[in-house]
Amino acid sequence: MSIKKLRITVDGKAYEATVEVLDGVASAPAPAVAAVAAPAAPVKSAPVAAPPGAGSPAARPAVTAGSGDILAPLTGLIVEVKVTVGQDVKAGDPVLVLEAMKMNTVIPAPKAGKVAAINCAKGENVEEGKVLVSIA
Amino acid sequence: MAAAPSISAGPRSLPDAPGWEILHAAVVDSTNDRAAALPAWSCLVADRQRAGRGRTGRAWVSDPGGLWCSAVVPTPAPASVWTALPLVAGLAVIQAVAALGVQGQRLRWPNDIMIGNRKLAGILVERFHDDRVVIGMGLNISNDPAREDPTLSGIPIRLVDLLRTPPVRDRLLAAILGQLRTLHGRFQVGGLAAIIAELNTLWGEPREVVLDTHDGTRSGRFAGIDLTGSLLLTGADGTTAVLPPTEVRLLRET
Numbered sequence: 001m002s003i004k005k006l007r008i009t010v011d012g013k014a015y016e017a018t019v020e021v022l023d024g025v026a027s028a029p030a031p032a033v034a035a036v037a038a039p040a041a042p043v044k045s046a047p048v049a050a051p052p053g054a055g056s057p058a059a060r061p062a063v064t065a066g067s068g069d070i071l072a073p074l075t076g077l078i079v080e081v082k083v084t085v086g087q088d089v090k091a092g093d094p095v096l097v098l099e100a101m102k103m104n105t106v107i108p109a110p111k112a113g114k115v116a117a118i119n120c121a122k123g124e125n126v127e128e129g130k131v132l133v134s135i136a
Numbered sequence: 137m138a139a140a141p142s143i144s145a146g147p148r149s150l151p152d153a154p155g156w157e158i159l160h161a162a163v164v165d166s167t168n169d170r171a172a173a174l175p176a177w178s179c180l181v182a183d184r185q186r187a188g189r190g191r192t193g194r195a196w197v198s199d200p201g202g203l204w205c206s207a208v209v210p211t212p213a214p215a216s217v218w219t220a221l222p223l224v225a226g227l228a229v230i231q232a233v234a235a236l237g238v239q240g241q242r243l244r245w246p247n248d249i250m251i252g253n254r255k256l257a258g259i260l261v262e263r264f265h266d267d268r269v270v271i272g273m274g275l276n277i278s279n280d281p282a283r284e285d286p287t288l289s290g291i292p293i294r295l296v297d298l299l300r301t302p303p304v305r306d307r308l309l310a311a312i313l314g315q316l317r318t319l320h321g322r323f324q325v326g327g328l329a330a331i332i333a334e335l336n337t338l339w340g341e342p343r344e345v346v347l348d349t350h351d352g353t354r355s356g357r358f359a360g361i362d363l364t365g366s367l368l369l370t371g372a373d374g375t376t377a378v379l380p381p382t383e384v385r386l387l388r389e390t
Contacts, residue, residue: 008325011155015325075350075382079193094264101381102191102222102246104262106172122193125350125385 068111068135075128076100078120083133087115095133098126109135147178152310155317156207168272171206172264179313181205181305188274189260191386196258197288201279203305206272207316211263212324218269219381220328220365222246225259225271227331228319230338232311233257233275238298242340245358245367245387249275250340253389254293273312277302328365336360342370347379348386354379358387 006017080097083089089109096107116136120126146159159180164170165187171180182205185198198204212218226247233249233256234241244250249257257275264270276294295302303311322330342357347367356369356377365381 010321010324013321017325077192077385099192099385101219101384102260103219104260106262106264127350 068113068116069131070095070107070110070133070135072098072126072128072130072132073105073107074098074100076105076126078122078124078126078132079104081118081120081122081133083109083115083118085115085118089113089115089135096120107132111135150306150310150313152307153313153317156313158309158313166272167204167206168260168262168270171208171270171272172262174208176208176210176268177317179205179207179309181309189272190258191260195285196260196274197281197285197292198274199279199281199284202277202281202294203273203275203308203312205309206270207313208268208270209316209320211267211269212320218263220323221269221271222259222261223328223335223361223365224319224323224331225261225273225316227335227338228316229257229259229273229275229312231319232308232315233295235315236299236303236308236311238295240298241338243335243338244389245339245361246381251293251298255291256293256295256298271316275308275312277305277308328363332361332363344390345369346388346390347384348388349379349383350385355390 008015008017076098077100078096079099082094082096089095090112091109093109094106095109098105098107113135115133117134119134120130120132126132143159144162147157149156150158155177157178159174159178161170161180161182163184163186164180164182166185166189167180167182168189171178174180181203182198184200185196185204188196188198188204190196212221223246226243226249229249230241230243240251241256242250247259248255257273260272262270262272276292278294278296281292282288282290319331339358339360342359345355345358347354347369354369354377356371359368359370359376361367362378367379367381367384367387369377369379371377
């Protein structure tokens with residue numbers, strides 16, 4: 001276990017924070033402060049180290065390079081499917097809207113291509129990691 | 137669909153809400169949809185919405201006389217804690233409205249602002265981009281949503297029902313945006329720990345609730361949240377169940 005002292009400046013105001021780093025993983029109670037100490041970019045990492053209940057990161061969908069598969073970035077409800085099979089999409093076009101904890105996350109197309117398969121439906125609960133849409 | 141809102145006024149600033157740029161439109165389909173293209177610390181206000189959104193794609197009646205707006209804030213880092221942002225927004229609205237003299241508000245998880253069993257305001261947080269989050273807020277001031285939608289009869293409550301002299305919309309907006317910016321900063325630095333004590337005073341008396349989760353329903357008495365944002369439910373046998381927020385789809389009061 002190590003203790004770090006940080007000074008964090010937000011909007012010109014400086015805050016001093018003491019952070020306990022447990023086994024290299026930021027401890028749960030002050031996640032925002034702890035994560036500032038972590039050098040890794042949390043957005044793209046898998047939520048392996050997240051303590052239970054801390055909530056899955058609202059990360060970009062984990063896309064296998066070149067596959068065009070859009071995976072659910074978190075467990076939630078499909079609120080809207082914005083594309084149809086055969087539709088051409090550009091990288092960044094909104095494809096799906098996923099709701100968790102009354103927050104909507106719009107999931108974009110990871111690459112340009114044609115919608116090859118839609119593996120979910122509006123109103124469906126999906127688990128994090130499920131393949132939702134495939135872009136060819 | 138046009139990327140820019142049909143702005144009739146702005147950007148302008150409000151003295152009590154430093155740092156925010158306010159844009160105004162007479163009518164839009166949805167302020168959240170229009171605000172998706174705006175930078176952080178913008179707020180789009182509309183006199184009415186044609187297609188306001190509530191949770192799960194339901195319609196949110198936005199007739200003239202209410203506050204219908206979408207505030208854009210930077211995504212708090214790390215991305216994993218942004219799931220508590222709906223609570224931050226709920227707290228900001230409740231505190232701003234209380235400061236204007238309204239008593240008796242309570243927060244219904246995650247961010248319905250209630251007076252008893254009637255709804256004063258609703259919040260819908262949407263993320264269209266990585267770097268920022270849109271916080272949609274709808275608050276009834278002097279409008280009459282039940283007139284537009286009779287199925288709402290008895291559900292909404294308005295500031296005119298609660299205050300002899302309700303604030304004009306700009307004053308209410310400035311109060312909310314000022315508080316939202318302050319809380320966003322505290323949350324950014326301290327996470328949920330920075331606001332949890334205050335939040336846990338705002339749920340009102342413990343109520344029987346039913347939670348829709350991913351694998352069925354759970355019921356019990358709502359007893360607040362913990363530092364991870366998990367919901368605490370007290371069972372009839374006195375035990376406390378802890379439910380991670382990402383597993384709870386919906387909370388209903390019974």
